[in-house]
Amino acid sequence: MTITRRRALGALALSAAASPLARPALAQGRIEWRMVTSWPKNLPGPGVTAQRLADRITTMSDGRLRVRLHAAGEIVPALEVLPAVSAGVAQIGHTASLFWAGKMPAAPLFTAGPFGLTPLEHITWIDHGGGQALWDELYAPHGIKPFMAGNTGFQMGGWFTRPIDSLADVKGLKMRIPGLGGLVMQRLGAVPVTVAPPEIFTSLQSGVIDATEFLGPFSDMAMGFHKVARLYYTPGWHEPNGTGEAIVSLAAHEALPGDLKAVVAAACAQENIISLGEAEWANAEALARLTGELGVEVRAFPDDFMAAAREQTDAVMAELAARDALTGRIVASYRGAAKHQAAWSAQSVRAFLAVRG
Numbered sequence: 560m561t562i563t564r565r566r567a568l569g570a571l572a573l574s575a576a577a578s579p580l581a582r583p584a585l586a587q588g589r590i591e592w593r594m595v596t597s598w599p600k601n602l603p604g605p606g607v608t609a610q611r612l613a614d615r616i617t618t619m620s621d622g623r624l625r626v627r628l629h630a631a632g633e634i635v636p637a638l639e640v641l642p643a644v645s646a647g648v649a650q651i652g653h654t655a656s657l658f659w660a661g662k663m664p665a666a667p668l669f670t671a672g673p674f675g676l677t678p679l680e681h682i683t684w685i686d687h688g689g690g691q692a693l694w695d696e697l698y699a700p701h702g703i704k705p706f707m708a709g710n711t712g713f714q715m716g717g718w719f720t721r722p723i724d725s726l727a728d729v730k731g732l733k734m735r736i737p738g739l740g741g742l743v744m745q746r747l748g749a750v751p752v753t754v755a756p757p758e759i760f761t762s763l764q765s766g767v768i769d770a771t772e773f774l775g776p777f778s779d780m781a782m783g784f785h786k787v788a789r790l791y792y793t794p795g796w797h798e799p800n801g802t803g804e805a806i807v808s809l810a811a812h813e814a815l816p817g818d819l820k821a822v823v824a825a826a827c828a829q830e831n832i833i834s835l836g837e838a839e840w841a842n843a844e845a846l847a848r849l850t851g852e853l854g855v856e857v858r859a860f861p862d863d864f865m866a867a868a869r870e871q872t873d874a875v876m877a878e879l880a881a882r883d884a885l886t887g888r889i890v891a892s893y894r895g896a897a898k899h900q901a902a903w904s905a906q907s908v909r910a911f912l913a914v915r916g
Contacts, residue, residue, distance in 0.1 A: 590819070591625045592650035592811065597637040597658065599757050600630035603841065604778035605803050608709035608834045609653035612805060615826040624819050626651060637755035641806060645701045650811035653708065656804050657738035662701075664882050665889040667738035669694050669705070671714075671798035673872040676897055678712050678835055680904065681800045684896035693889050704807045706827035711801030712838035716792035716860055717772035718763070718784040723792065726863040735759055735771040739875055740797025746871040747864070756782075763787050774801055776845035777838060785849055791857045796868055801838070802831075 594613050598606035613626035629649070631637035640652040641659055656669040668675070669690070676684055684690040685707055698705050717736070723729060730748035734741075741751035754762045754771070762768045764787045771788075772795070773779050785791075805827050812820065849855040860868075880890040 589623055589625060590815070591627065593634070593648075594626050594628045594651045594653060595634050595640050595643050595649040596628065596652065597631055597640050597654040597756060600628075602756075602778060603781040604711045604774055604801075604834075604838060605653070605655075605709055606630070608803060608830055611833075612653060612708055612826060612830045615830060616823060619822045619826055620819055624815070624822065628653075631755065631757050637757055638753075641701065641703065644703055644806050644808050647808065647810070650808045652806045654804060654806065655802070656705070657798075660738060663697055664879055665697060665886040668889060668893045669697075669804065670738065670802050671800040672893055673740050673743055673797050673875070674799070674869055675893065676800055676900075677904070677908075678710055678800045678802075680896065680900050681802055682707065682710075682831070683900065684893065685802075688896045688899065689892055690896070693885075693892055697885060697889065698806070699809070702809045704809050704812050706805045706807065706824065707802055707831045708805035708827040709803030709830055710832075710835040710838065711774040711778060711803070712835055712842060714772065714775055714795030714798045714801055715779065716795050716797070717770050718779070718788035719770040719790040719792060720763070720788045721769060722790060722858070723860060723864060725861050726867050729864065733767070733769045735762065735768050735773075736797060738798065739872075739879070740772070742875045743797065743868055743871045746874065747867055760784065760787070772797065775838060775842040776849055777841035780845045780849055780853075785853050785855050789854070789856055791849065791855050792860055793857060794860070796860070796865065803834075 594609065596606070596609045598609060601607055601610060610628055613628040616624055616626045635643040635648060638658055640654040641662070643649050644652045657667040657671070659666040669685075671681070685694065694705050717734070721728070726747065729744070732744075732749040733752050734744060734749050735752050735754040736744055736749075737751075737753065745751050752762070752768050754768065756773070759771050759773060760783050763771050763784060771784065773782060773784070775795075779785075805823075807823065812823070815823070846857075850857055876890055876894065880887045
């Protein structure tokens, strides 16, 4: 293609500037925002969350702040949400921070880190362990204010078209796996492939990739991966959490009156916890169906693979921390949060589940 992404976004920003839908439209005291997303429309999990968030902001503001959702590809591609919001093409986006590793190496940690924080531990870090301040600082140069705004819970290890019986079977494996997990897999001999969510199924079906991770059973079943890959691996070591983010233009955010700023924050927080509960319930139902009537085989990753993945995670995190001062502080804060919560998680969740049966 002769049109670069930079030119395309620039042209889109110019056309958006002329559109009453693209910029805050003040009419009878009302403001209208565009929301762009990384998800297919109404995809169970993040797609539904994005729509609920748009609807919730509109309702909670009594229509004073109206948010209209545009699914992946309607205005911008799935992996161009952050630059679109940064450029003013939209005022708000719903996406995941792991997509921005090329722009901000530490960004994936605000979705999940390999062998890292669980969903509740992650929320605790952001809200009480200094994570939000670091997140704000990281995104500020892009003109963006981030919020937790959805959570798909624990993830599975992924769908594979061929078995992984030992670490050697990972060599040469073409796998869709973004974020820090992709760097770990690369160190183990796999070939990470970048594929936007709407394109994963066809890439797996056509053999462009041999395996893919995405979310948990609820969203994965809706994507249809079980139709072309029958082996479903556990655990989701690469992303033990599934935080989705609402990224809001700082300019648009600062232009809001105080009560509407509070509405945006409250709507994001409400959707964050509601979606996590929904994911836990729906993942249980979906897993039962996948392994029952749909005949999917759930397998555990082999021990030598898990040991090597843990070892390489330490190396990846050390390299990440050395990138720059801010990234180093984010890595230290994330790992410090895991250490801070480890003893309590062991004595509460792990100890209880061991005896509950």
